[in-house]
Amino acid sequence: MKPDLELNVECFNLKYTLECGQCFRWECTENNTYVGVIEDRVIKIKQEENKILVWSSLVDNLEEVVCEYFDLNKDYVSLEEEIAKIDKNVEESLKYSSGIRILNQPLFETIISYIISANNNIKRISRSVKDISRKYGKKVVFENNEYYLFPTLEEIKNITMDDLLECGTGFRARYIKNVINYFIDNNEFLINLKVMDTDSARKSLMTLMGVGPKVADCILLFSLKRGEVFPVDVWVKRIMEKLYFKDNTSIKEISEFAKDKFGKHAGIIQQHLFHNVREGNI
């Protein structure tokens, strides 16, 4: 079937971008083809070399939505050239994972998803997000299959602890319930976050129950376009120790080192390191 949208892309790898762990809802249906949900629509996207083909349940503003989500308006050719000059470790890592992009994901969904991610594994995180969507999100039929949007705050505001436990969120259920109640009572919170400077936004996010330094950084990077943050999880900690410290180092020290060394592009470097350590390339 004819795509709803075709775009030429440079320095873009769909597979790496969707499988480097920054998002939880995309499924690979066949080779180079992925189906997922972006805000209010189901998207099927396929890469053929320097071209992407897109089909969607909703074609209004499709190009704008896709470009925003996959960060297609940014020049990653220059970006990768620039960060390759930082040192041999980054340069080497880029060889295996050129074309990873930092997604711009919907804020509310990203906050809830990353609260769920704490001390959890990707498979179970994905299942929880999907179950929450099925229970409370709007159903969309696309190509004869049923999909569910991630619920809006209004749709999910009456979710119970039992529902959250049924969705496999475990001890994080009370965090999620607490955060949803907080957003209901403070409807300016999410709007304000977007216009705050990064340090203030980070502090603000960390006042939320279930949001510590790592989760806050993921929200800042994967939803709020703060490319200078460097989330340190166990994998990144491991590879940073191996590449730069040679022994056990605190997360705080690693963060400060990365901020210093990688500067405003720390976030994309974190994604390349994460991808390659998980793939066993470095």
Place this chain on the structure above:
DNA sequence: CTGCAGGCCGGCG
């Protein structure tokens, strides 16, 4: 059966 998975909370020194 233990250990562990993209950490965070809460209580303690």
Place this chain on the structure above:
DNA sequence: CGCCGGCCTGCA
């Protein structure tokens, strides 16, 4: 204020 034990749950 930094440290550290405990934690839902499913899978190896």
